[in-house]
Amino acid sequence: GAGVSQSPRYKVAKRGQDVALRCDPISGHVSLFWYQQALGQGPEFLTYFQNEAQLDKSGLPSDRFFAERPEGSVSTLKIQRTQQEDSAVYLCASSLGLGTGPRNYGYTFGSGTRLTVV
């Protein structure tokens, strides 16, 4: 697609409910990232995929958070037993390539999913 597409745009979940957030990256972008952005803060890294391989999940805050990208394109971020502290905007980004130096092209972000846990 022309851009990174995320759905739903907004999600209200009751505490304890499981949620699934979807990301459809730009076609041909092998790298996909999930970030969490709290109000007034910069995006915080959650996890990174290169094609279908999850190469870094060091930012996932607990074992309630799980991400997958089974066919190397669409990715899903799942949060089990949501808590109020999970309320944030979840941003997905994709990139043509990564690494150090000029091969790092930066990201293109999707519009995000605003999760509110009540």
Place this chain on the structure above:
Amino acid sequence: QKEVEQNSGPLSVPEGAIASLNCTYSDRGSQSFFWYRQYSGKSPELIMSIYSNGDKEDGRFTAQLNKASQYVSLLIRDSQPSDSATYLCAVPYSSASKIIFGSGTRLSIRP
């Protein structure tokens, strides 16, 4: 010390003046540096990238990099009200593929 540091602002600049946004980073191995602009309620948008020491100009925007001082800045000339946004400094880890973002500087251009 945070890995990428920015003043949170708000930074208020009169219309037509130069806005100067600053960022310091801790990873000496970093080689790529990015500035993102984020309007309220919107996702970050990449506006500048810089890889070499010195200045890089793109329209009204100039990015400046000093690797020895671990410092990167963004200058916005002839500031316009539409430049009012939060500006995020972003630096990839040299040892990993993730980009670390600063907390952002909120810029307000007053007419």
